[in-house]
Amino acid sequence: MNSSMALSALFLDIFRANALLVAAGDQLVAPLGLTSARWQVLGTVAMAPAPQPVAHIARDMGLARQSVQRLVNELVEAGLVELRENPHHRRSKLVCLTDQGRQAVASIHKLQRPWVDGLATGLDSEKIAIAAEVLQTLRQRLAQSTDESSD
Numbered sequence: 541m542n543s544s545m546a547l548s549a550l551f552l553d554i555f556r557a558n559a560l561l562v563a564a565g566d567q568l569v570a571p572l573g574l575t576s577a578r579w580q581v582l583g584t585v586a587m588a589p590a591p592q593p594v595a596h597i598a599r600d601m602g603l604a605r606q607s608v609q610r611l612v613n614e615l616v617e618a619g620l621v622e623l624r625e626n627p628h629h630r631r632s633k634l635v636c637l638t639d640q641g642r643q644a645v646a647s648i649h650k651l652q653r654p655w656v657d658g659l660a661t662g663l664d665s666e667k668i669a670i671a672a673e674v675l676q677t678l679r680q681r682l683a684q685s686t687d688e689s690s691d
Contacts, residue, residue, distance in 0.1 A: 568651055572644055581611045586645045591634035620644050
């Protein structure tokens, strides 16, 4: 099998794994009143070195700004994030975790740890690192090709 065929097979596995990951994530965070989509946005906000506007969060996640805006609005309604004034752009508010949001992130980590530990059982950490590196390279190439085609 050549590289192109192997990559096509990998893409199919990624699609399948993503569907299973989203379903498992929904199940994992449901007791917290969250979905995988909300979890992803909440996690991105929590991991950011500083508060970011929705457009930056969307770009980091590789999603449409409108989709992330809808999720941020839901998180605001749930009291998990708040929108603050942006000193660099009057109309583009900064998304920040609330105390309740920080508690939710901590609760997610408590639920996630044993789940991830179970998934990692029997997997070689070096192979996981290689897989992560390959996925990161593919993500960068896909982002670059998407940027080039939109020019």
